[in-house]
Amino acid sequence: MPAAERTPKASRIIIREVFALATKEPVLSVLVAALVVLQCLHPRPWASLAASIDWQTVLTLAGLLIVTKAVELSGFLIWMAHRVVHRIHSERGLAFLLIGLAAALSTLLTNDVALFVVVPLALSLHKLTPLPLKRLVIFIALAVNAGSILTPLGNPQNLFLWQTSGVSFGTFVRALAPLCVALMGVLYLLAAVFFRGNALDLSKDTEPHPVDRPLVGVAAVLFTAFVLLADSHHVVIGLTGVAAGFLLWRPKAVLTIDWLLLLIFVFMFIVLRSVAALPWVHELISRVGIGSPLRAYAAGAIVSQGISNVPAAIMLAEFTKDWRALAFGVSVGGFGIAIGSLANLIAVRLSHERGMWLQFHLFSIPFWIVSGAIGAGLLLHL
Template sequence: MSVIVRVLRDLKRDRFFLVLLAGLAGFAIYQPARIPSFGALIDWPTISALAGLLLLTKGLEVSGALHALGRRLVESMATERAAALFLVSTAALLSTALTNDVALFVVVPLTIGVCRLTGMPLTKTVVFEALAVNVGSALTPIGNPQNIFLWQLADVPFGDFIWHQLPLVASLMVALLALTAFAFRARSFDVIEHEVSTLDRRLLGVCLALYVPFLVATDMHHAGVATAAVLLLFLVLRPRVVAELDWGLLLVFALMFIDLRLLAGLDAVSALMLKLGLQKPANLYWVGIGVSQLVSNVPATIALAEFSRDWRVIAYSVNVGGFGWMVGSLANLIALRMTGDRNAWKTFHLYAIPALAVAAGIGYVLLFLLPRS
């Protein structure tokens, strides 16, 4: 019961959740006949995969392994700037193969441990990691859900997709690393020990043993079964992991799926899309960025594909659209939620909105002013 009380208390203070809840209420009033079908709008495999990843990363955190790894990282880095550059680069690199969401589940818990040890600004560091996974994941067909969809739609070789995305990702990565070096100080670390952390080797072993099988099962479309197995195992071995999980994040994502899909399905929205001249590549590019800001880049990709098959322009636009407003990419919401800072959205937008302007300009130049054969 205490877990339920904690979750409800946290949700009452979560402004984004309250906005989503208000949106759901509005749709329920506007389209009461659709209320019974609201549950079908939720992407349950995604929710299941998210729950399983949250459980596994929470298990790693509770085991104390990330605290120990963070200490080793701190001991090998000379300055706060060096650590920030390492964490941002690692997040970007992992996202090219593990997808942007999974990369965050690996890097953010480690970052939390590093920041506790050193006093580094946690929220700012995680914000830069969110930007990094948006950049890195844009490179490969498997880096994020929208790329997977476009890769299948375009039916192009793996290498061709990467070659098309490489100029954008390389340019954005250089800009991001330069911004990271500017935003973090070149001060030496002062290790701050808040508490003595002991290593739960059994819990660590269980988490590591489950991680790859869970990802394989999820990739084979068995996320629900895999998550149920992980949940049951933790309930038996370490109930604390289940009790400390951020269950509110799962509810936020469920509401997002309902609200955004209802919004995208409105006749007025569909009519507007038809009037935007998406047959013109430049229009398609800017509309893709704009729609991503409203409904996130995955639904935006699916919607744009109904009006155009120009996967090259769509790929640039929706990946650029992951910056800016926090809804632009679901990875942004995961990162902000994992900080535990209710005002993290302010820090995020301080950097992400200018990043959107820069990324949009770079993407436009590469697509339309420096065309490649």
């Protein structure tokens, strides 16, 4: 084939691949496009962009992704979940259990990882007995967002605020616990209303779920060690040990993590800190003012509805040092419009159910309003 014919064909293939990646990873695509636009409008030396990245947060996230991937590959979580559900005898009881399981897992394994365990579990249980699947998935999504508020490991925005604030793990948990407990209480009240006491028959769930016990044991030890090292600001040592250990023993735990999520975080830091440095943006936020706790809280809760709570935390942290108020705000911002938290988008995608978006917002927007009022009240009185 002549070179002149090969070139257009190769170009079409490249364009098609780029379009496929953009469709599959719209967040990354938007961030890359935004960076190009920013560099055209307000150019900065490319070499200086790396200074915008909070490497402590990125490295901590990388270590957590490796360890949680190892736990996921061990099969322990699915085994445990299937063992537990057989103690449940009603639709409402199952909803309570899955909400609690999702929230508990999200405190240690991040809200996204919790969804990848609990939503598939709900789908497999739905095959065994009729369940209100859409409603169940929506409540699971709300649960991982509410439960993940508790710890620095629960979600990416908490991880970022923990690392940048410099407070200890325990201090962070004590500060966020009231909001987490209050929102989980509201969620359980709603579940009591919207799920019935119908009897369930799960006797057909007899499929074996093997567990790689050495892998889950090592992962548990390394998880504890990594968190302790990250808490003492030695995340590089922790990541090196975790990555090297698994690469030598179980390389799949390292090679199959969500590398694109790490790349998205890198671009988020560059783009959002570049946006925050724009004179007109700085002037606008300075004029509005988010110096008081309540204003920082409101900014986090509202801005998250437009750009998601992780980018909101990264951008607004440039204008306030009140990490607790901002953490409250972006935590509440995970509810409301689906884009408020990437976990919402993951839950809807995993459900494979049509008509999910409307039903999701019928629950999530009122929950955002109620949680917004609760968060403001707690912030003012604690």
